[in-house]
Amino acid sequence: MSQESTGKHTRRGFLDILLGGAAAGSLGTVLYPVIRYLTPLQQSGPSGPTRLSDEDIATLDENQFVIIPIAGQRVMVFRDGDNNVRALQARCTHEGCTVQYMPGESLIWCACHNGRFDINGRILSGPPPRPLPKYAVNLADDGSITVGEKTA
Numbered sequence: 269m270s271q272e273s274t275g276k277h278t279r280r281g282f283l284d285i286l287l288g289g290a291a292a293g294s295l296g297t298v299l300y301p302v303i304r305y306l307t308p309l310q311q312s313g314p315s316g317p318t319r320l321s322d323e324d325i326a327t328l329d330e331n332q333f334v335i336i337p338i339a340g341q342r343v344m345v346f347r348d349g350d351n352n353v354r355a356l357q358a359r360c361t362h363e364g365c366t367v368q369y370m371p372g373e374s375l376i377w378c379a380c381h382n383g384r385f386d387i388n389g390r391i392l393s394g395p396p397p398r399p400l401p402k403y404a405v406n407l408a409d410d411g412s413i414t415v416g417e418k419t420a
């Protein structure tokens with residue numbers, strides 16, 4: 269009798285561990301992306317003027333914009349309708365979503381709450397409370413693009 273009882277406890281203990289592990293794994297699968305989303309970006313990218321890589325420039329040419337990290341900030345570099353290269357903070361001033369450039373409409377759009385900015389970062393509509401800060405951009409004769417400090 270006590271051996272049966274021990275056997276049941278052993279099987280039950282094994283099943284408890286198995287179910288507990290599965291529950292913990294499921295919880296981790298759900299919580300990990302949420303925590304990643306809510307955690308601020310680590311300080312990444314160079315802290316000073318940043319030259320776009322060949323890959324960044326290829327993305328800029330293909331999509332009309334590219335987002336690069338500079339000193340832990342997301343910076344959007346884009347070509348406006350006159351083919352000028354501009355750079356704005358890519359973090360929306362409302363709740364921090366990443367904005368995107370809409371080249372056909374010459375505006376910056378935040379999909380989270382339909383915030384809209386003009387190509388100078390000024391608010392056009394939606395809930396953002398402040399404009400997007402600008403960054404200095406330098407185009408070299410060799411075609412390289414360097415993004416400098418915030419200018420506004």
Ligand code: FES
Pocket residue numbers: 360361362363364365378379380381382383394395396
């Ligand atoms: S986070 Fe951009 S409009 Fe709300």
